[in-house]
Amino acid sequence: MFYREVGQYKTNYSADMSVMPLLQDRVGIGIILFIAVVIIPYFGNAFLIQAIMIPFLVFSLAAIGLNLLTGYTGLLSLGTGAFMGVGAYACYKLTTYFPDVNILIWIVASGFFSAAVGVVFGLPSLRIKGFYLAVATLAAQFFLSWCFIRQPWFYNYNASGAIEVPTRTLFGIPITGATASDSTRYYVVLGIVVAMTWLASNLVHGRIGRMWMAVRDMDLAAELIGIRLLRTKLLAFAVSSFYCGVAGALLVFQWYGSAEPAVFDVNLSFFILFMVIIGGLGSLTGSYLGAALIFILPIVLRYIPPHLGIPIRPATVDHIQYMIIGALIVLFLIVEPNGLARLWQIGKQKLRVWPFPY
Amino acid sequence: MRLHRVLLGTALAAATLLAVPLTASAADGIYVPLFSYRTGPFAGSGTPIVNGMADYLNMLNERDGGIGGVKIIVEECETGYDTKKGLECYEQVKSKNPVVMNPYSTGITLPLIPKAAIDKIPILSMAYGLSASADGNTFPWIFNPPATYWDGASMFIRYAGGKEGGLERLKGKKIGLVYLDAPYGKEPIPLLEALAKDYGFELKLYPVPAAEMQNQSSQWLNIRRDKPDWIYLQGFGAMNPTAVKEAAKINYPMDHLIGNWWAGNDDDARPAGDGAKGYLSLDFNQVGTNYKVIQDILKYVVDKGKSQTPKDRVGENLYNRGVLNSIIIAEGIRTAQKVSGKKQITGEDMRRGLETLNITEARLKEIGADGFAAPMKVACDDHNGHNAAYMAKWDGTKWTKGSDWIEPLKSKVRPLIESAAKDYAGANAGWPKRTEPCDKSS
Numbered sequence: 008m009f010y011r012e013v014g015q016y017k018t019n020y021s022a023d024m025s026v027m028p029l030l031q032d033r034v035g036i037g038i039i040l041f042i043a044v045v046i047i048p049y050f051g052n053a054f055l056i057q058a059i060m061i062p063f064l065v066f067s068l069a070a071i072g073l074n075l076l077t078g079y080t081g082l083l084s085l086g087t088g089a090f091m092g093v094g095a096y097a098c099y100k101l102t103t104y105f106p107d108v109n110i111l112i113w114i115v116a117s118g119f120f121s122a123a124v125g126v127v128f129g130l131p132s133l134r135i136k137g138f139y140l141a142v143a144t145l146a147a148q149f150f151l152s153w154c155f156i157r158q159p160w161f162y163n164y165n166a167s168g169a170i171e172v173p174t175r176t177l178f179g180i181p182i183t184g185a186t187a188s189d190s191t192r193y194y195v196v197l198g199i200v201v202a203m204t205w206l207a208s209n210l211v212h213g214r215i216g217r218m219w220m221a222v223r224d225m226d227l228a229a230e231l232i233g234i235r236l237l238r239t240k241l242l243a244f245a246v247s248s249f250y251c252g253v254a255g256a257l258l259v260f261q262w263y264g265s266a267e268p269a270v271f272d273v274n275l276s277f278f279i280l281f282m283v284i285i286g287g288l289g290s291l292t293g294s295y296l297g298a299a300l301i302f303i304l305p306i307v308l309r310y311i312p313p314h315l316g317i318p319i320r321p322a323t324v325d326h327i328q329y330m331i332i333g334a335l336i337v338l339f340l341i342v343e344p345n346g347l348a349r350l351w352q353i354g355k356q357k358l359r360v361w362p363f364p365y
Numbered sequence: 366m367r368l369h370r371v372l373l374g375t376a377l378a379a380a381t382l383l384a385v386p387l388t389a390s391a392a393d394g395i396y397v398p399l400f401s402y403r404t405g406p407f408a409g410s411g412t413p414i415v416n417g418m419a420d421y422l423n424m425l426n427e428r429d430g431g432i433g434g435v436k437i438i439v440e441e442c443e444t445g446y447d448t449k450k451g452l453e454c455y456e457q458v459k460s461k462n463p464v465v466m467n468p469y470s471t472g473i474t475l476p477l478i479p480k481a482a483i484d485k486i487p488i489l490s491m492a493y494g495l496s497a498s499a500d501g502n503t504f505p506w507i508f509n510p511p512a513t514y515w516d517g518a519s520m521f522i523r524y525a526g527g528k529e530g531g532l533e534r535l536k537g538k539k540i541g542l543v544y545l546d547a548p549y550g551k552e553p554i555p556l557l558e559a560l561a562k563d564y565g566f567e568l569k570l571y572p573v574p575a576a577e578m579q580n581q582s583s584q585w586l587n588i589r590r591d592k593p594d595w596i597y598l599q600g601f602g603a604m605n606p607t608a609v610k611e612a613a614k615i616n617y618p619m620d621h622l623i624g625n626w627w628a629g630n631d632d633d634a635r636p637a638g639d640g641a642k643g644y645l646s647l648d649f650n651q652v653g654t655n656y657k658v659i660q661d662i663l664k665y666v667v668d669k670g671k672s673q674t675p676k677d678r679v680g681e682n683l684y685n686r687g688v689l690n691s692i693i694i695a696e697g698i699r700t701a702q703k704v705s706g707k708k709q710i711t712g713e714d715m716r717r718g719l720e721t722l723n724i725t726e727a728r729l730k731e732i733g734a735d736g737f738a739a740p741m742k743v744a745c746d747d748h749n750g751h752n753a754a755y756m757a758k759w760d761g762t763k764w765t766k767g768s769d770w771i772e773p774l775k776s777k778v779r780p781l782i783e784s785a786a787k788d789y790a791g792a793n794a795g796w797p798k799r800t801e802p803c804d805k806s807s
Contacts, residue, residue, distance in 0.1 A: 052460070053456060053459065053460070054456045054457055054459075054460065057452075057456045058452065058453040058456040058457065062449070103792070106794060156546055156547075156574075157546075163792065165788060165789070165792060166496070166497065166551075166552070166555050166785045166788070167471075167475065167495055167496075167497075167548045167551075167552070168547070168548040168551045169472075169475050169548045171475070171479070171789070171792060171793050172793075173792065173793045173794040173795065174793070174794055174795035175794075181795075184479065184793070184795060185479030185480050185482070185483045186483060186795070262452075263448065263452065263476050264476040264479060264480070265475045265476045265478075265479075266476075267448070267472050267475065267547060267548050268547070269448075269472065269547055269575055270448060272575075272576065273576070306453065310457075320403075320441070320673070321401065321403075321441045321442060321443035322401065322403035322404055322441075322443050324443070325403075325404050325443045325445065326404060342370050343370075350370075
């Protein structure tokens with residue numbers, strides 16, 4: 008009743024083939040963007056912006072990156088954390104060598120360094136598939152972690168072994184460092200994430216996305232119809248690592264403010280992988296939903312008992328939160344193995360014929 | 366049935382985007398948040414520390430009604446030693462006007478250091494964190510008494526030199542450093558390298574990756590091959606008991622194995638059993654319940670059931686470390702109340718209070734901690750004090766006093782700290798110059 012395309016006639020082919028043909032979808036995206044751009048910065052407190060929204064957006068971007076590789080191209084990768092680290096350290100080195108160049112340029116440029124590293128470690132994908140490729144990317148994870156800890160060039164030989172983010176400005180307003188306000192950093196992250204999501208959406212709905220999906224479904228058939236596997240798979244690694252690199256740079260420069268090498272360890276890789284699997288492989292909406300479930304829901308669960316006034320100790324709350332999240336993950340994978348995005352799709356389909364069952 | 370599942374799914378997805386409103390508690394009291402890690406890989410070390418910290422402050426509330434008549438509101442925030450959760454805890458407690466931050470993790474302290482001056486909340490990183498923050502002129506909001514990791518390493522060298530018959534006798538000897546491959550573990554390396562140049566000993570490094578903390582067989586195999594004369598253990602959490610067990614396995618002389626102050630948990634030495642007898646650890650607080658302040662904690666808090674500490678764990682090394690940390694906080698609050706004239710102090714007052722901190726022997730006796738710790742004094746340019754520590758010796762069942770108070774090699778440590786602080790400020794463009802005035806210490 009609410010979600011039908013009754014009365015929405017398309018008068019040309021491009022309108023008919025658009026990504027969001029229904030007006031309700033476009034209105035929905037508009038509302039979400041309005042909430043993100045206007046409501047949250049103005050009405051949200053510092054905790055919501057700094058501890059929930061900025062990390063959520065950063066993780067969503069990384070999840071999109073991994074989804075492009077694992078969900079759309081079918082190449083399982085456990086090196087996400089390392090590629091994010093490459094982006095972060097590349098941005099750090101670039102800004103220390105060229106402090107006068109705007110930091111936003113370096114955040115985006117660091118993605119290219121990450122893409123280059125991703126291509127190098129993606130070369131085995133031409134010969135090995137599935138879990139074996141996961142092990143090859145795990146090698147990338149461990150090697151790069153080792154680099155960040157043991158090669159002092161990466162952290163400019165400073166005594167603490169950690170990288171600190173210098174204050175950088177845009178039009179006179181500080182956007183990195185401790186003096187940057189929460190809202191400024193939120194807008195920077197939101198802008199970059201929205202732009203890159205739009206780019207990813209165009210990629211997956213176009214020729215390149217279809218090439219990736221063909222490789223995922225049956226790479227032998229894809230090769231037979233003329234898709235060059237080398238270029239397609241390496242392009243998938245490159246684009247995915249680009250997204251992860253930018254996410255890593257945003258993580259350090261806009262959220263943490265400083266980073267130890269332990270930040271980009273294998274746990275981060277698994278964290279992002281869980282977001283992608285729970286959210287839905289092969290879906291951009293799924294990346295956001297997965298990030299929300301894996302990252303935001305634990306925070307919400309942790310703060311419910313104090314708000315309801317239940318006197319549970321913080322450590323116990325932590326343990327209970329782990330159990331609940333674990334149970335939810337099992338529940339969702341049983342109920343819908345294709346992830347939250349599929350649940351969302353089913354919901355929309357039901358809404359189209361509501362109140363009828365089919 | 367499927368519709369219900371779909372609704373459940375979308376409802377949960379929507380709930381995750383709900384803002385959780387936080388009410389800033391404007392209760393009348395001094396709010397002290399404690400970042401704890403009762404979960405995670407370092408919970409073995411973190412649990413007794415936070416127990417000690419919470420118990421001392423609660424004891425002050427019960428026995429004296431707070432400090433200066435104002436109650437202390439103690440709240441724990443669980444970080445699990447994870448930087449993400451630590452930053453989240455920081456954002457959450459910021460709105461409740463805390464007077465001091467105790468991140469209790471070098472990984473969490475590093476991102477908070479630039480924020481301390483902006484949010485006007487001092488950070489008390491007692492004997493951990495960034496060693497360079499001992500320079501009060503560059504870091505006016507960060508305090509790390511009583512000693513830095515560089516002081517600790519210098520005390521180890523001084524002790525080793527003393528046992529060899531003089532610092533010059535260290536020439537040609539091999540000194541090994543077994544450390545956690547993280548910024549925390551790498552802290553003493555610059556100082557040890559400088560001292561190796563000065564005194565002519567050879568420094569061998571044995572890093573232990575954090576993911577492999579409990580599997581150190583390769584490192585100790587190398588140690589068996591290299592046979593260093595002295596080993597300094599800069600470890601934490603699960604790394605320590607493994608290291609002590611491995612050392613006992615290769616029959617390394619335990620009195621030549623010295624851990625820093627975070628490697629002195631009872632649970633670090635206990636698993637190795639009798640093999641750990643003689644294991645030494647730097648310590649700046651005494652062990653045991655034979656102090657009036659610990660007795661008061663037992664009387665007013667533990668026996669009354671207001672504590673999470675099991676009674677037999679009161680008086681353990683790291684428990685007393687937590688108590689000492691709270692003593693510093695309490696004395697800082699007291700001095701802040703004196704310097705500002707207010708009873709309900711703010712973060713800025715607390716900074717002035719911590720900067721004029723002067724816990725003398727007489728004061729220690731007054732609070733019932735006679736001999737519990739060495740007297741410590743903080744100055745405007747020296748936020749550490751570089752105070753003495755002693756060697757605690759494990760006798761098989763508990764820690765005992767293994768040496769007298771050892772002074773650090775201040776002349777070697779201070780120049781390194783100042784140059785490290787200068788490097789930090791130089792690497793961080795826009796690091797503010799100190800504008801806070803210096804109060805006279807009373």
